[in-house]
Amino acid sequence: MLKTLFTLLLSATMLVSAEDAGLEWQGDYAAAFELAKQRDTIVFLAVNMDGERANDTAAKKLYKDKVIVELAAGTVNLVASKFVHSKSGKCSRLGGITCEQHQKVDIRARGAIFNPDGDAEVIAPHHVFLDNDGKVLLSVPYEVRQQELAWCFTTALRLAYPDGEFAFTKGARAPKRVMMGDVTKGAGADTIRPLTEDELEKTLKDLQATIDFGERARLVYSLIATDHPDAIEAVERELISASIGSGRGRGAGRFGAGLDRLNEAKQTLIHRMGIYSPSSYWEALVPQLTADDEGVRLETAVALEQLAEPGSLKELRKTFKKEESAAVRRAMVRAMGTAGASDSGTRKTLTSLAKSDKDQPLQLNATFALGNQGADKTVRKLFESAISDKKSGPTQALVLGIAFARNETMKDLLDGFGNEQGDLSKEIWECVEAAREVFAGGNLSNLRSHIQRVCGDTVERERFFGAVGTE
Numbered sequence: 001m002l003k004t005l006f007t008l009l010l011s012a013t014m015l016v017s018a019e020d021a022g023l024e025w026q027g028d029y030a031a032a033f034e035l036a037k038q039r040d041t042i043v044f045l046a047v048n049m050d051g052e053r054a055n056d057t058a059a060k061k062l063y064k065d066k067v068i069v070e071l072a073a074g075t076v077n078l079v080a081s082k083f084v085h086s087k088s089g090k091c092s093r094l095g096g097i098t099c100e101q102h103q104k105v106d107i108r109a110r111g112a113i114f115n116p117d118g119d120a121e122v123i124a125p126h127h128v129f130l131d132n133d134g135k136v137l138l139s140v141p142y143e144v145r146q147q148e149l150a151w152c153f154t155t156a157l158r159l160a161y162p163d164g165e166f167a168f169t170k171g172a173r174a175p176k177r178v179m180m181g182d183v184t185k186g187a188g189a190d191t192i193r194p195l196t197e198d199e200l201e202k203t204l205k206d207l208q209a210t211i212d213f214g215e216r217a218r219l220v221y222s223l224i225a226t227d228h229p230d231a232i233e234a235v236e237r238e239l240i241s242a243s244i245g246s247g248r249g250r251g252a253g254r255f256g257a258g259l260d261r262l263n264e265a266k267q268t269l270i271h272r273m274g275i276y277s278p279s280s281y282w283e284a285l286v287p288q289l290t291a292d293d294e295g296v297r298l299e300t301a302v303a304l305e306q307l308a309e310p311g312s313l314k315e316l317r318k319t320f321k322k323e324e325s326a327a328v329r330r331a332m333v334r335a336m337g338t339a340g341a342s343d344s345g346t347r348k349t350l351t352s353l354a355k356s357d358k359d360q361p362l363q364l365n366a367t368f369a370l371g372n373q374g375a376d377k378t379v380r381k382l383f384e385s386a387i388s389d390k391k392s393g394p395t396q397a398l399v400l401g402i403a404f405a406r407n408e409t410m411k412d413l414l415d416g417f418g419n420e421q422g423d424l425s426k427e428i429w430e431c432v433e434a435a436r437e438v439f440a441g442g443n444l445s446n447l448r449s450h451i452q453r454v455c456g457d458t459v460e461r462e463r464f465f466g467a468v469g470t471e
Contacts, residue, residue: 022064023072025079027101029108036076036132042160044075047126050083051197053227054143055125059093065146067169071153080106123193129156140175141184143278148175159441174406176464180443192225192276227278236284263293274303275462282309289319301331306463308338330365337369347373364397365455371401375409396431396454403435
């Protein structure tokens with residue numbers, strides 16, 4: 001019989017010990033899946049590495065968070081790390097198991113899930129949820145916040161047990177990096193992983209010592225996934241000085257190129273930051289919102305949308321009022337939508353823009369961005385009105401916005417469209433079908449082409465939708 005989350009929590013024997021005050025980890029990879037079958041539940045796997053802030057935060061805080069510990073009491077939990085923290089006894093970093101055990105889990109997980117061919121590194125932190133047969137339900141590479149990981153626990157259980165009853169904890173929100181049914185296989189040529197402290201120190205020294213512009217570009221690009229103040233400062237300095245090259249060899253930087261090439265180089269770096277950087281990089285990006293080049297400002301707004309950091313809101317609001325480019329204004333609205341998902345001031349601004357038809361492209365982007373606003377009654381009323389009117393653009397924007405945010409509190413609005421196209425336009429119906437695919441466990445890539453068409457996007461958002469061609 002399928003268990004509810006409440007029953008799982010009561011019946012789980014994996015209780016948190018007073019000594020560890022955190023998740024209880026299993027020390028054997030294969031045995032964990034057998035245990036999950038006995039308990040009729042899923043397996044949670046955390047991949048962690050030393051010497052990097054997002055990983056350290058996960059080990060020291062996230063895995064000891066009260067909400068996460070309670071959710072993990074209903075799952076079987078594995079942690080993978082190739083590092084040694086204690087020579088004997090329990091691991092001093094992860095607790096409950098020995099370093100030898102989490103090293104063996106790391107080897108098994110890499111071979112079974114991430115890297116069966118052994119030819120690429122595994123990004124850490126990385127959080128994976130699997131059914132008890134080892135099938136990947138969903139995963140999140142790089143940093144993940146408490147509310148996001150909480151969403152993952154509940155969603156994974158819903159996927160594994162469609163007939164079960166699993167309620168989301170308060171504030172749970174889908175991470176935009178979430179990958180349904182698969183994992184990010186490894187750090188290949190176009191993928192950037194966080195650096196260890198030793199690697200970071202060497203990279204910063206090399207950056208300081210070189211004037212070769214292609215080499216500077218390579219070094220700066222390698223920094224942008226690392227959540228460390230020194231890395232952030234170095235990247236911000238490069239953006240301000242425009243000394244980085246575009247990665248196309250000597251002469252791509254300030255001493256041998258024109259202004260267009262410099263702006264192109266900045267756009268390339270900023271675009272990659274939108275894909276790979278932790279949210280803490282917002283401070284390095286916001287100065288570029290006032291850059292002279294429109295392309296730089298556009299890439300910056302798109303990057304901030306993907307970082308979704310509330311700290312960027314103040315600067316976004318200020319620059320939005322002064323911005324003259326229509327394309328950049330649309331991107332800023334979208335950035336305010338993700339960064340201000342829980343902000344009443346942002347909600348008020350977006351609602352006002354969504355009600356105004358003076359600038360329809362801006363109106364559609366504001367409507368789309370409001371999908372991030374949870375269960376707000378004002379937003380729901382606006383959406384219900386738009387559905388009733390069945391105006392093509394706004395209706396498509398709201399449907400896509402709800403699905404993009406995986407907004408469970410607004411999901412029922414999709415039911416009003418029924419099971420057949422009927423008198424709906426082809427464009428609206430296609431958006432409805434794509435939205436339903438996402439809520440059924442599909443990736444956001446299902447929405448990419450529809451969002452681009454409705455919102456007029458010209459810049460890719462790979463952090464959300466994956467690389468082009470992955471639909």
